[in-house]
Amino acid sequence: MATFRFGQHIVKSSAVFLKTELSFALVNRKPVVPGHVLVCPLRVVERFRDLRPDEVADLFMTTQRIADVIEKHFQASSLTIAIQVYKFIAYTHVHVHVLPRKAGDFDKNDSIYDELQKHDRENEDVPSKWRSEEEMAKEATELHSLFN
């Protein structure tokens, strides 16, 4: 079974729904909205500037492919795609957030930016708030099937 790394962490392959030559995509432990997924380089790289050109190309061509599938599957009205959304970030592993957006998914005072900040803090610190491995594996299998 393939092994995936997110910085110092091992990612269970059951959470990974797509792998390309240089990138992989995984479902979220604590999605900010349904369908919020992450796209990462296979190589462990802390910062965007450290990616090689072929890794940048593969990462965003993969992101484009995933964004299109996610938008349709979650019947979104638009998408947000973002990297390095933090003011002060403990760099771990480059990742691109892909979020399908719908009417009313955030109020003005509860913005996606704040939610993404909370998201990564909670992913680091509060395992009790994570989804179960089974739930994540189920979603990953469902998403994987959309790429075949």
Add this chain to the structure above:
Amino acid sequence: MATFRFGQHIVKSSAVFLKTELSFALVNRKPVVPGHVLVCPLRVVERFRDLRPDEVADLFMTTQRIADVIEKHFQASSLTIAIQVYKFIAYTHVHVHVLPRKAGDFDKNDSIYDELQKHDRENEDVPSKWRSEEEMAKEATELHSLFN
């Protein structure tokens, strides 16, 4: 003199500080933070999914190059890179926001996401809030010199 288009709009070449084979980068009429710039495909494309693979690769390799220069030049502590940050967007022209981040540049209740929403609305609707062409040309010249 080269002509650049942003959807239906003509971009003055004096605001453009970098051009590659398939992309160009311009300074902002109303930057959300100092050093907030935009990277776009040369071809007029409304949505991310409509870009060809070579355009995606060039767009993000160019974004990476620009982000590195912008981060150093504006002495930022981190970067935000985002596309399609809106819930309901009037699609015009694909563009990648690059924002250098510093301590205290946004309060919790005045997040970058809200600022980016306001940013594009004001760019569309309130020309009196734009910077002068001279100010923009000065910054573009300064940034251009960093790529030589």
